[in-house]
Amino acid sequence: MSATIMYGNLLANQIREEIKAEVEALKQSSVHPKLTVLIIGHNPASKTYVRMKQKACEKVGIVSQVIELEEDISEEELLYQIEKLNKDTNVHGILVQLPLPNHINEDRVLEFINPNKDVDGFHPINIGRMQIGQDALIPCTPLGIMKLLEFYRVETKGKHAVVVGRSNIVGKPIGQLLLNQDATVTYCHSKTENLSDITKQADILIVATGKANTIQAADVKVGATIVDVGNTFLEHGGVIGDVDFEAVKEKVERITPVPKGVGPMTITMLLHNTIKVASHFKQ
Ligand SMILES: NC(=O)C1=CN([C@@H]2O[C@H](COP(=O)(O)OP(=O)(O)OC[C@H]3O[C@@H](n4cnc5c(N)ncnc54)[C@H](OP(=O)(O)O)[C@@H]3O)[C@@H](O)[C@H]2O)C=CC1
Numbered sequence: 285m286s287a288t289i290m291y292g293n294l295l296a297n298q299i300r301e302e303i304k305a306e307v308e309a310l311k312q313s314s315v316h317p318k319l320t321v322l323i324i325g326h327n328p329a330s331k332t333y334v335r336m337k338q339k340a341c342e343k344v345g346i347v348s349q350v351i352e353l354e355e356d357i358s359e360e361e362l363l364y365q366i367e368k369l370n371k372d373t374n375v376h377g378i379l380v381q382l383p384l385p386n387h388i389n390e391d392r393v394l395e396f397i398n399p400n401k402d403v404d405g406f407h408p409i410n411i412g413r414m415q416i417g418q419d420a421l422i423p424c425t426p427l428g429i430m431k432l433l434e435f436y437r438v439e440t441k442g443k444h445a446v447v448v449g450r451s452n453i454v455g456k457p458i459g460q461l462l463l464n465q466d467a468t469v470t471y472c473h474s475k476t477e478n479l480s481d482i483t484k485q486a487d488i489l490i491v492a493t494g495k496a497n498t499i500q501a502a503d504v505k506v507g508a509t510i511v512d513v514g515n516t517f518l519e520h521g522g523v524i525g526d527v528d529f530e531a532v533k534e535k536v537e538r539i540t541p542v543p544k545g546v547g548p549m550t551i552t553m554l555l556h557n558t559i560k561v562a563s564h565f566k567q
């Protein structure tokens with residue numbers, strides 16, 4: 285069988301064109317969509333991701349501001365910076381790049397962001413709204429995955445979706461969105477026994493462990509749909525996912541590549557969420 289490779293970058297480019305037009309329309313009504321990203325310290329991966337976000341904003345006409353803060357900034361000072369952005373009516377989206385240095389309480393910081401400007405969808409208010417199916421700002425990676433599944437006409441209703449990973453930013457919310465779309469959802473994590481027995485039952489398998497080769501050909505069902513969220517940077521450049529792509533693609537119906545799979549959709553959904561907030565500012 286020859287699998288369909290679900291290229292997120294293709295759909296991402298298509299959606300970015302639509303977003304560009306929406307940005308133009310907002311500007312006609314004197315709303316200039318703006319995203320502010322706070323980056324703390326010198327994590328090289330974070331710097332790469334923030335640069336990618338910045339470039340994507342510029343391409344669609346969203347104003348992007350990056351505030352670089354020192355690794356040893358106090359929690360109070362960081363909260364003060366966020367408070368200023370919460371109050372700034374020119375700023376629509378606020379994103380605090382993760383991970384944060386150990387001395388800063390991540391929960392406290394994320395809860396401090398105005399939930400209506402929380403374009404990451406990490407605020408407990410947005411998580412709660414999403415869980416009960418209300419309109420909410422939805423985390424970018426899970427939202428991007430749902431758009432990708434929809435684009436490739438992957439049926440979720442009644443299907444067994446297995447999520448490997450239970451982080452607040454990927455695993456938990458993608459399971460929730462799949463459940464909201466009538467999938468039967470199983471979560472796996474590092475303590476799961478007999479992981480392979482469970483992943484082999486998946487019609488839709490979402491893998492977000494951050495560990496290369498978590499999933500090999502023997503761990504998947506023939507004809508399944510595989511979404512690889514992982515990003516591991518190789519020492520000599522390049523990035524790989526969590527799934528043994530070459531072997532798994534021979535067995536399944538659809539699979540996302542890394543790079544050019546989920547990643548570009550994540551960034552596109554950040555633009556989408558920023559526009560969503562900005563459009564509320566329209567008279
Ligand atoms: N493409 C994109 O847009 C994005 C990609 N990423 C990438 O996705 C990956 C995951 O990110 P994130 O969720 O933040 O990572 P975390 O490290 O926060 O979570 C990883 C999860 O995977 C589980 N896990 C780890 N190893 C195994 C294993 N061998 N078997 C089963 N479960 C395992 C952990 O279990 P436990 O809870 O028990 O520790 C945990 O729940 C990373 O590579 C990250 O770079 C992240 C965000 C966006």
Ligand SMILES: Nc1nc(=O)c2c([nH]1)NC[C@@H]1CN(c3ccc(C(=O)N[C@@H](CCC(=O)O)C(=O)O)cc3)C=[N+]21
Binds near residue numbers: 381383542544545547
């Ligand atoms: N507050 C916050 N929000 C986030 O959304 C957030 C975060 N913190 N911290 C880190 C993770 C990771 N993340 C990714 C975004 C894009 C790619 C991406 O586009 N990856 C490319 C490959 C990378 C490359 O080409 O260099 C791809 O898969 O094609 C990956 C990962 C967002 N995150």
